[in-house]
Amino acid sequence: xxxxxxxxxxxxxxxxxxxxxxxxxxxxxxxxxxxxxxxxxxxxxxxxxxxxxxxxxxxxxxxxxxxxxxxxxxxxxxxxxxxxxxxxxxxxxxxxxxxxxxxxxxxxxxxxxxxxxxxxxxxxxxxxxxxxxxxxxxxxxxxxxxxxxxxxxxxxxxxxxxxxxxxxxxxxxxxxxxxxxxxxxxxxxxxxxxxxxxxxxxxxxxxxxxxxxxxxxxxxxxxxxxxxxxxxxxxxxxxxxxxxxxxxxxxxxxxxxxxxxxxxxxxxxxxxxxxxxxxxxxxxxxxxxxxxxxxxxxxxxxxxxxxxxxxxxxxx
Amino acid sequence: xxxxxxxxxxxxxxxxxxxxxxxxxxxxxxxxxxxxxxxxxxxxxxxxxxxxxxxxxxxxxxxxxxxxxxxxxxxxxxxxxxxxxxxxxxxxxxxxxxxxxxxxxxxxxxxxxxxxxxxxxxxxxxxxxxxxxxxxxxxxxxxxxxxxxxxxxxxxxxxxxxxxxxxxxxxxxxxxxxxxxxxxxxxxxxxxxxxxxxxxxxxxxxxxxxxxxxxxxxxxxxxxxxxxxxxxxxxxxxxxxxxxxxxxxxxxxxxxxxxxxxx
Ligand SMILES: Cc1cc2nc3c(=O)[nH]c(=O)nc-3n(C[C@H](O)[C@H](O)[C@H](O)COP(=O)(O)OP(=O)(O)OC[C@H]3O[C@@H](n4cnc5c(N)ncnc54)[C@H](O)[C@@H]3O)c2cc1C
Ligand SMILES: Nc1ncnc2c1ncn2[C@@H]1O[C@H](COP(=O)(O)O)[C@@H](O)[C@H]1O
Numbered sequence: 159x160x161x162x163x164x165x166x167x168x169x170x171x172x173x174x175x176x177x178x179x180x181x182x183x184x185x186x187x188x189x190x191x192x193x194x195x196x197x198x199x200x201x202x203x204x205x206x207x208x209x210x211x212x213x214x215x216x217x218x219x220x221x222x223x224x225x226x227x228x229x230x231x232x233x234x235x236x237x238x239x240x241x242x243x244x245x246x247x248x249x250x251x252x253x254x255x256x257x258x259x260x261x262x263x264x265x266x267x268x269x270x271x272x273x274x275x276x277x278x279x280x281x282x283x284x285x286x287x288x289x290x291x292x293x294x295x296x297x298x299x300x301x302x303x304x305x306x307x308x309x310x311x312x313x314x315x316x317x318x319x320x321x322x323x324x325x326x327x328x329x330x331x332x333x334x335x336x337x338x339x340x341x342x343x344x345x346x347x348x349x350x351x352x353x354x355x356x357x358x359x360x361x362x363x364x365x366x367x368x369x370x371x372x373x374x375x376x377x378x379x380x381x382x383x384x385x386x387x388x389x390x391x392x393x394x395x396x397x398x399x400x401x402x403x404x405x406x407x408x409x410x411x412x413x414x415x416x417x418x419x420x421x422x423x424x425x426x427x428x429x430x431x432x433x434x435x436x437x438x439x440x441x442x443x444x445x446x447x448x449x450x451x452x453x454x455x456x457x458x459x460x461x462x463x464x465x466x467x468x469x470x471x472x473x474x
Numbered sequence: 475x476x477x478x479x480x481x482x483x484x485x486x487x488x489x490x491x492x493x494x495x496x497x498x499x500x501x502x503x504x505x506x507x508x509x510x511x512x513x514x515x516x517x518x519x520x521x522x523x524x525x526x527x528x529x530x531x532x533x534x535x536x537x538x539x540x541x542x543x544x545x546x547x548x549x550x551x552x553x554x555x556x557x558x559x560x561x562x563x564x565x566x567x568x569x570x571x572x573x574x575x576x577x578x579x580x581x582x583x584x585x586x587x588x589x590x591x592x593x594x595x596x597x598x599x600x601x602x603x604x605x606x607x608x609x610x611x612x613x614x615x616x617x618x619x620x621x622x623x624x625x626x627x628x629x630x631x632x633x634x635x636x637x638x639x640x641x642x643x644x645x646x647x648x649x650x651x652x653x654x655x656x657x658x659x660x661x662x663x664x665x666x667x668x669x670x671x672x673x674x675x676x677x678x679x680x681x682x683x684x685x686x687x688x689x690x691x692x693x694x695x696x697x698x699x700x701x702x703x704x705x706x707x708x709x710x711x712x713x714x715x716x717x718x719x720x721x722x723x724x725x726x727x728x729x730x731x732x733x734x735x736x737x
């Protein structure tokens with residue numbers, strides 16, 4: 159079996175560390191190596207933390223401070239040339255995927271994004287990933303190297319001991335012209351809730367008739383010490399709630415103890431966001447709503463009658 | 475940009491996620507022969523391409539890489555307003571992987587005369603690799619912007635609002651460029667009966683990889699799906715009943731208390 163050289167990089171410091179731990183947990187062979195990249199914009203101390211997470215080598219790229227994925231890809235490509243990794247790991251975040259695509263086009267790599275786990279056995283690389291709008295898991299065999307795997311945030315990353323000796327290197331980025339110029343950067347509204355960490359969530363869907371009626375849902379959420387979640391239409395189309403409440407394929411993935419879905423039909427793209435909930439309760443006036451097939455407890459009826467009663471019963 | 479604007483738009487005829495069912499006994503999904511439809515964001519991509527053409531003039535060419543029935547996605551693109559339709563296919567069609575599709579889209583862009591702007595969806599409904607736009611741009615060596623929520627064009631300068639997880643970036647790039655768009659960018663029009671009828675008669679140009687200068691033998695899959703399964707989450711499926719909303723609420727309170735999930 160030949161040895162694996164894994165190169166880990168992510169614009170998110172926490173993900174970069176988890177990637178190093180994940181790489182460390184794979185059977186890389188006697189001469190196998192875990193290399194980590196520190197890119198422009200990394201927080202101070204990033205190199206030390208990557209070393210602490212188990213990297214054999216940490217390369218700090220100087221230059222390439224640009225919002226243009228082309229510039230960053232050129233820098234990473236030149237590191238790839240000198241370290242000749244067999245496998246590149248990154249995070250399946252928006253920037254992670256954009257960089258992955260850019261790099262893959264440049265270097266003609268095999269790519270798997272949205273990965274949930276990796277298996278390496280006897281030179282065979284297999285990856286599990288979400289597919290079909292997140293409602294299925296595909297097991298994919300990678301037939302070409304080097305390959306790039308983008309891991310969905312939240313993947314398992316077992317702790318590992320630091321390597322006995324860690325090589326540190328500086329790598330000057332090649333100078334390339336940016337093709338894209340960032341003119342403005344503004345934070346998105348929100349930051350009100352972190353549904354991904356919530357223990358209880360009351361999610362409201364299009365069963366709600368008017369924005370003013372949100373008070374009913376907020377009262378129920380208060381009674382349950384829960385956060386308020388919503389389906390896509392309420393955030394993206396109506397704008398009644400900010401994006402940080404949005405749950406599903408294109409929103410947040412949550413894993414609360416209790417998920418109470420009110421006036422939510424249960425579209426596949428929503429279900430993927432709530433699949434990991436321990437107990438699911440659905441309130442819907444349509445007994446045939448698909449959400450009921452994914453629920454522990456079904457309450458069939460009008461939310462305008464049921465929600466106030468629930469607030470009362472669950473509040474005290 | 476010399477002369478009229480040439481816009482390419484990539485449309486995928488992908489597996490219909492809603493109609494596809496897993497085998498009850500095994501939990502496995504067979505993708506071969508599964509029902510297909512136009513990938514959701516690709517309709518936004520076509521709509522955006524058509525709006526840009528209507529404003530600035532030019533030609534919109536829809537391209538799909540797929541089997542013979544991918545013509546349906548192309549006809550939908552024409553019904554929305556695309557001027558031309560190109561299908562890239564090969565005999566005995568079997569799905570190509572993302573690498574192959576990326577190489578074919580890049581080759582199509584080159585050999586069909588070079589697009590000033592190539593528009594893609596930011597992810598396909600079924601596969602959602604979510605990288606094809608940047609991948610094609612990386613291969614062509616042109617500018618790329620993903621996650622576009624708003625596009626404006628001033629001569630050959632493209633201004634895009636890029637929607638990231640926690641921030642929005644406004645970026646500028648000169649044509650030629652590749653942009654991938656999400657669902658929030660527009661609402662694709664619903665073609666009229668007449669537009670659909672006209673589109674159904676539209677000639678689709680069919681090209682093999684070789685016609686684009688790509689040797690099909692080099693498109694061997696780099697990634698192969700061994701199996702696709704639906705993760706089974708066991709749920710109790712208990713319907714609670716009560717004569718009044720209050721009684722129903724009481725039943726739920728008892729159930730949640732015994733589950734130990736109340737505060
Ligand atoms: C590519 C893509 C990505 C997507 N990503 C997401 C995502 O991340 N998250 C997401 O949520 N969606 C997503 N969607 C949208 C998804 O397909 C559905 O359209 C959406 O989830 C439906 O939201 P809803 O359940 O609130 O509305 P609806 O489907 O309209 O359902 C409303 C429900 O409320 C019930 N109802 C109405 N009145 C009452 C009442 N008085 N009392 C009780 N019940 C009532 C109705 O019976 C119905 O079941 C995505 C779609 C696509 C194509
Ligand atoms: N077979 C295909 N033919 C044409 N365009 C495609 C094809 N597959 C993907 N695309 C384009 O690439 C985008 C992203 O797809 P994906 O990388 O699968 O998430 C889609 O929204 C389409 O615009």
